[in-house]
Amino acid sequence: MAKKRRKKQESDHIDESWLLPYSDLLTLLVALFIVLFAMSSVDAQKFQQVSQAFNDVFKGGSGVMEYPNTKPPETADDSESQSKNEQISGLGAKDQKELSEMQQKMSDYIEENNLQGKVQTTLNGEGLLLRIRDNVLFNSGVAEVGEGNRQAALEISRLLEMDIPRNIIISGHSDNIPIKNDRFESNWELSAMRAVNFMKVILENKKLDPRLFSAKGYGEYQPIASNETAEGRAKNRRVEILILPQGGQENNTPPAKN
Incomplete structure (x- = not known):
């Protein structure tokens, strides 16, 4: 009788051995x-962290998920370079290289001609x-280039002499102090x-091709500093020259001169 009861208990017991491979x-x-x-995000650092975590669990720290980290420890220069790359991420690698070289040449010219207090150069997602x-x-409040300032403008024009033609956009900007007189209804007109x-x-x-140039006015709507201070307003009153990358050229760009 005891033997029959034992057999019945064994037959009623559910086999759970399949749970282990299933889990x-x-x-x-x-x-x-x-x-x-992690791979879809194309982030090597995240992939390294994820693979390391799973290797620790499954393989004791080594295995097929190992992602060799050949990158040296990040330094302060690396961080600065990464920030710069993020800032100009809108540019392709070729455009970034060409415009960086152009920027260096311009910086040398600016320093040689004592234009540091007049002109700044920077790379952004649109160009140089x-x-x-x-x-x-x-x-103040005048749109004509003063006679005493024409020489400075002509010196700046030499920065735009390039072997490869590029489209150039010149934009005017103002502070937020309203202007309304016989000539200008608003800062739009003044900046333009x-x-x-x-x-x-x-x-x-005459070394510059007029077909490559266009002009825009942004009024007070693209400030780079606070308009709450005189110093900030002075920074916002500016003219900018944007040199477009080759990839951003318009269809009417003339062919390069031999």
């Missing part, structure tokens, strides 16, 4: 999806930007006319 399979699937997600404070060129008049002086340099 292992689920764990591996979860690991696979996490790895695929030359920023010029308007008090270098214009009197400053850009146009500056462009006219620039194009007195």
Whole structure:
């Protein structure tokens, strides 16, 4: 009787041996999806962290998920370079290289001709930007380049002499102090006319092709500093020259001269 009861208890017991491989399979699937997600983000650092974590669990720190870290420890220069790359991430590698070389040449010219206080150069996602404070060129509330400032404008024009033709956009900007007189209804008109008049002086340099140039006025709507202080307003009153990368050229770009 006891033997029959024992057999019945054994037959009623559910075989759970399948749970072990099933749980292992689920764990591996979860690991696979996490790895695929990490790889899809194209982030080597995240992939390294994820693979290391799973290797520690499954292989004691080594295994097929190992991602060799050949990158040296990040230094302060690396961080600065990374920030710069993020800033100009809108440019392709070729454009970035060409414009960086152009920027270096311009920086050398600016230093040699003592233009540091007049012109700044920077790379951004659109191209190479030359920023010029308007008090270098214009009197307050005036759109015409002063006679005493024409030489500075012509010196700046030499920065735009390039072997490869590129489209160039000249933009005018103002502070937020309203202006309304017989000539200008608003800062829109003032900033636009400053850009146009500056462009006219620039194009007195016969080495430049007028077909490559255009002008815009942004009024007070693209400030680079606070308009709450006189110093900030002075920074916002400016003219900018944007040199477009080759990839951003318009269809009417003339062929390069031999």
